[in-house]
Amino acid sequence: MNRHSTSASFLPIGATRPGGTGAWRGQPFSPETESQVSILTIARQNWRSILAFAAVGLVCAGIYVATAPAIFTARARVYIESRSSPVTARDTPNAGTPLEIAEVESQVEYIRSEKIALAAVHRLDASALQDLAAPTHPLVAKVREFLKAAKALPLRLVGAERPVQEPAPVSPELRQARTLRENVEASRIGAAYVIEVGYSADHPATAAAVANAVAEAYVSTELENRAQVWKVAGEWMLPRLKELQQRASQASREAQTYKAEHTIIDLGKRGLVGEQQVEELNTAVAAARSKTVDARAVRDQIRGLLDSDIADPGITEAFKDSVIIQLRRQYVDLVQRADDLKRRLGPDHEAVQAIQRDILAARQSLRTELERLAVSLDHDYEVAKAREDSMTAAFDALISKTLIMSNARVKAKELDRTAETYDQIYTNLLQRYIDAVNQQSYPQPSAHVITPATVPEAPSAPRGSLIMLLGLLVGTGFGVSGAFARHWFDRTIRTPRQLTGHGLTCLAALPELRREPGFRAALALAQAHANEAQRPASVEAFRASAVRFMPQSVFVERLHSLKAHVLGSDRRGPVFAIGVTSVEAGAGKTLFASNLGQLLARVRSSSGRVLMIDADVRQGTLSRLSQATEQRGLLDVLAGRCGATEAVRPQPGEVRLLACGNRHPNDPHFSDLMTPEGVAAVVGDGRPALDRVVVDLPPVDELPTLRPLLDGLDGLIIVVEAGRTSIDDVAAAVHDLESSGSTVLGVVLNKTNDGPTARRGGLRSALTRWTTARRKGRDTTQAAS
Numbered sequence: 001m002n003r004h005s006t007s008a009s010f011l012p013i014g015a016t017r018p019g020g021t022g023a024w025r026g027q028p029f030s031p032e033t034e035s036q037v038s039i040l041t042i043a044r045q046n047w048r049s050i051l052a053f054a055a056v057g058l059v060c061a062g063i064y065v066a067t068a069p070a071i072f073t074a075r076a077r078v079y080i081e082s083r084s085s086p087v088t089a090r091d092t093p094n095a096g097t098p099l100e101i102a103e104v105e106s107q108v109e110y111i112r113s114e115k116i117a118l119a120a121v122h123r124l125d126a127s128a129l130q131d132l133a134a135p136t137h138p139l140v141a142k143v144r145e146f147l148k149a150a151k152a153l154p155l156r157l158v159g160a161e162r163p164v165q166e167p168a169p170v171s172p173e174l175r176q177a178r179t180l181r182e183n184v185e186a187s188r189i190g191a192a193y194v195i196e197v198g199y200s201a202d203h204p205a206t207a208a209a210v211a212n213a214v215a216e217a218y219v220s221t222e223l224e225n226r227a228q229v230w231k232v233a234g235e236w237m238l239p240r241l242k243e244l245q246q247r248a249s250q251a252s253r254e255a256q257t258y259k260a261e262h263t264i265i266d267l268g269k270r271g272l273v274g275e276q277q278v279e280e281l282n283t284a285v286a287a288a289r290s291k292t293v294d295a296r297a298v299r300d301q302i303r304g305l306l307d308s309d310i311a312d313p314g315i316t317e318a319f320k321d322s323v324i325i326q327l328r329r330q331y332v333d334l335v336q337r338a339d340d341l342k343r344r345l346g347p348d349h350e351a352v353q354a355i356q357r358d359i360l361a362a363r364q365s366l367r368t369e370l371e372r373l374a375v376s377l378d379h380d381y382e383v384a385k386a387r388e389d390s391m392t393a394a395f396d397a398l399i400s401k402t403l404i405m406s407n408a409r410v411k412a413k414e415l416d417r418t419a420e421t422y423d424q425i426y427t428n429l430l431q432r433y434i435d436a437v438n439q440q441s442y443p444q445p446s447a448h449v450i451t452p453a454t455v456p457e458a459p460s461a462p463r464g465s466l467i468m469l470l471g472l473l474v475g476t477g478f479g480v481s482g483a484f485a486r487h488w489f490d491r492t493i494r495t496p497r498q499l500t501g502h503g504l505t506c507l508a509a510l511p512e513l514r515r516e517p518g519f520r521a522a523l524a525l526a527q528a529h530a531n532e533a534q535r536p537a538s539v540e541a542f543r544a545s546a547v548r549f550m551p552q553s554v555f556v557e558r559l560h561s562l563k564a565h566v567l568g569s570d571r572r573g574p575v576f577a578i579g580v581t582s583v584e585a586g587a588g589k590t591l592f593a594s595n596l597g598q599l600l601a602r603v604r605s606s607s608g609r610v611l612m613i614d615a616d617v618r619q620g621t622l623s624r625l626s627q628a629t630e631q632r633g634l635l636d637v638l639a640g641r642c643g644a645t646e647a648v649r650p651q652p653g654e655v656r657l658l659a660c661g662n663r664h665p666n667d668p669h670f671s672d673l674m675t676p677e678g679v680a681a682v683v684g685d686g687r688p689a690l691d692r693v694v695v696d697l698p699p700v701d702e703l704p705t706l707r708p709l710l711d712g713l714d715g716l717i718i719v720v721e722a723g724r725t726s727i728d729d730v731a732a733a734v735h736d737l738e739s740s741g742s743t744v745l746g747v748v749l750n751k752t753n754d755g756p757t758a759r760r761g762g763l764r765s766a767l768t769r770w771t772t773a774r775r776k777g778r779d780t781t782q783a784a785s
Helices: 031-045 047-067 101-111 114-123 126-130 138-157 172-183 204-261 273-307 322-344 350-404 406-441 464-489 496-501 519-527 539-544 554-567 589-601 621-625 634-639 676-682 700-711 727-739 756-761 763-784
Strands: 072-080 184-188 194-201 447-451 506-511 577-582 610-614 649-651 655-658 692-696 715-721 744-752
Touching: 031 047, 031 464, 047 464, 072 101, 072 204, 101 114, 101 184, 101 194, 101 204, 114 172, 114 204, 126 204, 172 184, 172 194, 172 204, 194 204, 204 406, 204 447, 273 350, 322 350, 496 506, 496 727, 496 744, 506 554, 519 539, 539 589, 539 621, 554 589, 554 744, 577 589, 577 700, 589 610, 589 621, 589 655, 589 692, 589 715, 589 744, 610 621, 634 676, 676 700, 700 727, 715 727, 727 744
Parallel strands: 506 744, 577 692, 577 715, 610 655, 610 692, 715 744
Antiparallel strands: 072 194, 072 447, 184 194, 649 655
16 A cells, blocks of 8 residues: 555544554544644634635724724823822821822722813813714614614514603703713823823814813812812811810819819929928938937947946047047056056056056046036937937828828829810811911812823824724634534534544545545546547546546545455455445445445456446436446346346446446336345346445435345445534434344545645644654653653
8 A cells, every 4th residue: 555545544433553553543642732633623624714704804894994983082191199188187197108099090080070071161162062072983873773773672562662751951061061071081090190181082183172171170170179178177177276275274274273272282393392392301301310320329339338448449439529539548648657667666666556546537537528428419319319200290291191182183183184185186276277277378289280182193093903903803703613613513524533433433534536636637637548438428437437547546545445444354255245325415425336346346356246236226326427327227127128147237447337227117116126036136146256246325215215125235335425414314324224134334434625635744744743742852851850
């Protein structure tokens, strides 16, 4: 076989070619590739309708662009400042926070409001007011009228038409404002606080004038609103200022009266008088207690000296009295002299005794002075103690009085805080009232026109290129949608997979001969054959003999695959008589039967041993293509007018033909002629002398009249036309034939578009190679990593 052979075309889904790796065609298709190929197949099959829809969409878009009036759009830009409340902005937390998105969008809707439209109408002159309405496209107006009439038609038919209500009278300014509002556009520019105001009209000057009028009306209205806010705020704050002033004065009086009643004197930063007294008295008591302790310590020390040795050296350090110090020095000198005399003169010497008497006198003087000092210290201690007791009693009394007045001081502080609060509120409100009075004369605007609208130079609508592109896309979309819908709901057979998917055996998928490469050249060569007997009488006759004239074509190669599958390669010949039928007329069964018979006869051992019978007595297509319509044939044999041997005629292509024959007026219906004996004389008796019998049968719906002939056949082949025959009809025909006892060898899909160009040089082949290369590259990368 040559490179166009498709020996696996009859295999069911999932079967593999010997030595191959893929299904049906032996090529490894991934699911992604299959889906893409299906889409390309649908587009290739319906490209004419898709192109037609695209052309219609393009033409409709062109008509719309040609008939649409020109519309000009002018745009102005307005900047919006942060507008926290003008009355409460001062000293308010988060007063400088940026505007929220909702606030800016609210201003966009405010620009589109009827109030701004009325203000803009008052700013326009008469010429601009006459051209406010943008012209409507005539086609759109017609469509609207049609839809309105269609909506009212059912009510009119049932007699329930709504009464026409006269609209309420509207002033001309309000009507113009509504028209302006319908055509005005307002939108925020990105995330900025800028709003773009646009207006569309059929005159560029009118569009610019109206856009500027709307922007200026918005700015002036905002300015008036702020002035009105300040005015209302001032009127609202004035009576409350008077009320707050009275409350602040009353609160101050109540605080002062309460302090006077409870003798609460405030010294400012030093606090209240009672608190100051407690602090001072506490300090004095602490000092008195210190003096008392010191006096008692000195007195106790003197008493201790008197009870002990008065000659203690520490006496001069404890007391700074000059007399005591002098006496202490004399006493010490006398003691030292006495010790010296005792060492020199001895203790019994008169000088030693005399100085001993002086020591006693000095000691007595020192004691006398210490006793006098002790009496003085006792008096000082008693005075300090009395003072301490007096101040402690006064401090305790003051503490008791302070504790009693604590509740009064708390209430006094509350009254002071109330008075201060009222005073602060009054001060703040007074400042705001002053601001409101100042702003009434010159309010600050919250919006500014930063870019006024200019007269547009070119129309903004219709956008010809965009509409044409949109029309083309919409038309193409409708065409593609229709193609997919047609493919989805289409039950006709187009690929062998549809047959195998329904459990049917696809013997072969035969392409159209006229699409075969070299068809025209082979036809011209055949028509110019030197032997007139070998020339085809017509194009149909040429196609019926494609085995002879185009032996290397895809059509013939697939017939070879079918023959090998049906008859078997061991040539045991299990199938002798083969019937060829179709579900409906025009499927090409006669051309298939003719070529199949000629292909079977090309075997050397079968030359002249293949009989072709034209059993389609109604059409007689095989007899007509073989120019044997006037010859004796099947009907003559069945009617007994001649024998089978006499009616068979040799034909080009090494086959013999039994034409359908002639029907005489006195002959019964051919279904009555189809007797088992007559069929046996035609088919059964020729088995020893023939290798194969190919019978061209009528369509399936006419086969019941040929029941005896069907019983004499070893198998049936059903020919269906791709893109025309329904899969349900094929399945029903196979079921009916098998139910009646006939053997269905399989189905042949004829007139497919799966030619060599589409299979090997087209989009499917390129897509398959591209996907396979990508998959191999990905696998190689993964293996390397």
